[in-house]
Amino acid sequence: MTRIVEIRQNALKRNDMIARELRERFQRAGVFVVNLVSSPGAGKTMLLERTLAALGPRRVAALVGDLATENDALRLARSGAPVRQIVTGTVCHLEADMIRSALEGWRLEDLDYLFIENVGNLVCPASYDLGESLRVVLMSVTEGEDKPLKYPSIFFGADLAAITKSDLAAAAEFDAENAERNIKTINPSIPIVHTSAKRDLDEWIAALKAARAEQRIYAS
């Protein structure tokens, strides 16, 4: 047991070193990097599809992680933005060295935004820094308001919470107040936006732009 824990800690230390290198590289290039984490089916890909269309396709790119299939990359590439798939096999999260390899040959200076769609999982991605500027946890209105309490690490480690599929809120009898209270219990200062990839991206896009502007002021 001790040996497993030690090996895991070494792997995390190595990941953090690579993530730090990536973060410096992203800042030098002036690209704002967003790491999207959520359970499977919370709507990461559709939100990203609409976000690429709203922000791009120029100066915006995406990396997408999945255990299997290139479906998401094919779907997102229709936006015209550069997209690459990372297939993780049995690994339930993305790691910093996967990001570094996937970026090979891309000129980061040409980008304003780089989105990273993590593997759909509310546990594993919490421990892996990818060098991102903003970690966003998505939670759909159909998942149940209690998810932040049951998966605290991932909500605690996020910089922004996006409640997705708000067009289904009434049908799913979603209790927004309860959901927001649970998110704030785990992460009191986190901003929360509501979004529907099908109907309304405004609050989400505004939050992205504000976070990017804030980072640029801070960096300069």
Place this chain on the structure above:
Amino acid sequence: MTRIVEIRQNALKRNDMIARELRERFQRAGVFVVNLVSSPGAGKTMLLERTLAALGPRRVAALVGDLATENDALRLARSGAPVRQIVTGTVCHLEADMIRSALEGWRLEDLDYLFIENVGNLVCPASYDLGESLRVVLMSVTEGEDKPLKYPSIFFGADLAAITKSDLAAAAEFDAENAERNIKTINPSIPIVHTSAKRDLDEWIAALKAARAEQRIYAS
């Protein structure tokens, strides 16, 4: 890297040995054990809540796994059935020895059904046999029809697929034919049931009873 893989394989071997003991114990006691796996928010707890009411509360019990909180156990205990929570901390799945410990003091002979609600995760629980009679993978109509292709191991390893929240199918524009085709691509012989914990449990309860009857004929 080789060391991590070796340690993981030893851990799995140990799990399989305990799972085999559990399976023999379950069969001797005549209890039908159902392991429910799905992504977070697919509706395991609500389905279980209604299932305990439909089958029990006598001769039915449940174990529920979560990283944190005892909420699900408290919620399920209202049915009157014996329920215990397993809190896993940072572990993204249940393991056979957690089941063995959680069962201490329970007379399995007094049960017809034991439900195990796994941690919400479409990756980690796939590798851990819990000695169950039936592994059920749940997938809600709001998750997207592509999940079986993106998380193949968990669909491949299941004995029954339950499509949940069917009351939301129209609102979510769910394509049942596409979803079923994707499930069958990964696991051609798996039976599929449609269920709504809010409105219609019939197909699901019938499938459980049939699977239990089949096991009893096979065991006798």
